[in-house]
Amino acid sequence: MTRYRFNRLSWLLICFGIAGVLIGITIPSFGMGDAGQFDPDELRGRIYFVVGDVNVDITVNEGGPISFYVLDWNNSMELVRTQSLKTIDSIFVLENITHFEGIITIPVSGLYSFISQNMDNESVAFRVDMSRVLPQRHIFYPSVLVTTIGMILFQAVRTPRSPLKEL
């Protein structure tokens, strides 16, 4: 590959990396969450697209405890197909809680369902507030890496040859 092509490649990596860093920082952050009342034997949740960790605040206002599950897309569809949580692999589980505040680590970017289950014999009023932790690490850190590689390549291509090598 010629020096010119390496130069183009380095610029491509730098430009894409900077675009990715900007997206990782300024990613559109719609409100996420769920609230309301649900009956015993009912699963209630929402599917969200996430590219990084999620901050979660769960509060049960009325009634007994709930369980909270985070499932990836395949397991979410398995749940929809079988209507059972027994064969499901959750990436995060909280059982019999009335309050929780913390950060859920998302292993890979994608669609995830955040599901609450009523564990009581009566209706439960609950509220789940979620927000994306910025920067969204599954975009931000790879972009920083790409920018760094681009800069190193750019510097390597532009470094003048040693006068000794010319001799």
Added chain:
Amino acid sequence: MKANKNLIEGIVKLGRIELALSYRIPLIESMAAIVAYTSCISVFMVIFQTIGLNLVLSDTLYNGPENVGAYQQIISERATMSYALAQTSCWTFFTILVPLFFAFTLARAFEDGTLRTLMSYPISRTMLLTVKTLVFIIVISIPVILIPLLLIATYLPSEAIVNYLGLFIISTLLSVAQLSVTSILLSVLSKDAATTAVVGVLLWVGLSYLSSLPTIPIHFLMLCSPIKMLSNYAVGLYPEMINWELLFLLLGSLAFVAALFIIGIRVFRRVEI
């Protein structure tokens, strides 16, 4: 056979000259990055929207496979919408960039004498303009078509299918071609970079605004933004329209681009350099 081979070799050689002259580092790279940024924001804007998931475990009439199909359909609709939004967002961005690009590569070449130097080589004017247009359409369309697809393939499940993908590709090519031939026509008519830039940007920003109005007739969209027309069709804004009508409109758009291009070549062949 040999004549054809020479012609292709000539086009390739001229294409490489055009790439080296007009697309200096980091023009293509930064354009691709802006397309990536715009596409990423557009795709995320659509797929960030929530999907409800409520189940009653004791429901005996529940049909699991049917519901899975419904979710897969929602995901495909989201993929199509996000692709459409990415394409139209990139088009809106290009309505500013394309007139500026041709103002500072073609119209400026009239002013600084680059075109006169280029014409001293055995190259026909028709060939020069054709290669310039083709190179631009290829260089711009590839990231616009591929980057949103790549994002959808990366972030959405494999069940997500972009509907009307072939038509989207055709209409993207047509939209980019429309922008470029209009800017070329302006450049050869004015032979002045500032005039081309100002008139081109005002014209296309105006058309872009008009095309975003909800009451705009579809035939107007066919002439100024095939990608917008197809996006509206894909998201269900024209429920009464049937497929052959859409194809007919796209052919009309192609005829309009071809007519503008022929006018541009005719003007360029007669213009004094």
